[in-house]
Amino acid sequence: MFYSDILQTFLQFFINGLLVGAIYSLIGVGAVVIVKSTKVFNFAVGDMLMLGGFIAYTLFDTGIPPIMVVILSVSAGVLLGLAIERIALRPMIGQPTMSSIMVTLALSFLLRGLTLLVWGGYPRVFPKFLPGHNFRAGGVLWSYELLWIFGGTMLLFGLFCIFYKFTRFGLDMRATSEDHTLAQTRGISVKRIFALTWAIAGVTAVVGGVFLGIKLTLSLGLADVGLKAFSAVIFGGFESIGGVLIGGLIVGILENLAGGFLDPSLKEIVPYIILLLVLIFRPEGLFGLKRIERI
């Protein structure tokens, strides 16, 4: 193989990785919204995406007009988030991290079971409705769906950054994330913050589920992709939204390079290896805050 060929292949894997990384970052948004505002680490993020995707698919399948599909699936996402918050997460206000981790783990299996019960285990193929087609530029094949996802993710990230930085609600959310009880004493309605956060997370789940359903097939395996993305984003450092974005992208690129040049099956574990190394050598993540603990 000529040197330029290797470079070409490298570039292709790099671009693929970058775009796949955007998927991870997109899933990461769903997780990071919840962490940033409630300090709950949502292990059910993949399962929420899966359920959201299935709901949108079913609505799409009924043949009602697209605008109705959008409205209905977004409201379904809101309802899903609110229901999860009211039933499972509200009792966790002020509880130790371990309890909330356990709750989201239980939730993850509950949602998986429900999806299996209602939709069965068969994979579904989402109809292609995004405009555009794959094209070649600079000697690299670009997938238009992944470009859409990339753009959508960037947009969402921008919105969240502005939301957390400049709005009153964003400030309340950051306060709640710092300490539930303390935020309550300061007059912040933590319950309302929780509800709003999970409603946002529900909507992100539906949007993300649709994007993922277009790119990958809609199946129970999406939950595992969610978990992988979860580990991909935290190495950027959960405190920083930008860190999550970059973390997702880096993992996507490294995963595709390792999968392309070494062994395709490596793709499954590259995020976890990176995660383990980062946690050993730089526990706060790339851009995370170093916390000083006092007795």
Next chain:
Amino acid sequence: MRPSGVFDERYEDDIAIVRTKSHWGLLFALLGLLFTLPSILTPHFLATANHIGISIIACQGLSILMGYTGQMSIGHAAFMMVGAYTAGILSAKAGWPFLITIPVSGLSAGVVGLIFGIPSIRIKGFYLAMATLSAQFIIPWLIDHVRVDITGGVFSLVVPPPKLGGIVFNTQFKMFYLIMPIVILITFFAKNLVRSVIGRAFVAIRDNDLAAEVMGINVFRYKLLSFFICSFFAGVAGALWAYWLRAINTEHFTLKESVWYIGMIITGGMGSTAGTIFGVIYVTMLDEFARVIAPHLGGVLPPTASVGAELALQPIFFGIGILLFVIFEPRGIAHRWEMFKAYYRLWPFSY
């Protein structure tokens, strides 16, 4: 709380686990019942009982790590897998007897557990959970892709039944008598460990690791020790699992299993040896209930679920069961059991 009229007259009385005559009576009655159990149970429930026994061993380890040392592990099934494959390879390829392979599996799993426990020096809570979660994906990949000639790769590794003298443990009935003594041994060990210096160091680390360090406890050493013991138990459980099913596959030890073990110790009550046993039985019974009830729900469930109703119902029951416990009784069944014991001892008075 002591039953009325029981006094400690010697130091041995003070540290005794079994205190009164009725305690001893109950203990022997229970052991007697346990060892006549295989003759009473139907074959299916005998297999379930064996499964419960193996889960109890695994969960005692996890309970030491999570309940006493306060460290999170979502990779317990992966450590079990290490133990299972060690025992499987040593007995299938090298022909070692099970009396040696079981401790060796424990050690190998313990060492792997140490490696994944190293991040616990600097991180805790959620990040530690993620570090151990990575074990759940890295270890199966290594088994499936590296040295496939000895692990069998994605195909199951067939394990010969364990032999002791002329006895071949090749039925559920015989396996019961291999598993249960180990369960009793492990439970006894776990119960005593947490009352020792090591156990108290663990509790100190759980309550506040910085304060523990200030008091002169070597936090690093004890955290790693806790990971080692936890994984050692998992390895022993895994080895027994290998001998029990006699065919092992990475598919047996998925994330689901790890979460199930956490669920078991949560429902049982964190940091309680008896609670762990209750929790294992409770969660296993939930699974059994889902299995029994699934075929009868044909009319109620949507038609898509007809094939995998059991697979769908198990996570649903588990999820609801865990949610209810975490929300309404975070201290688990063990707490209720203590309350019942206190009530029983004082009856007919309320205090």
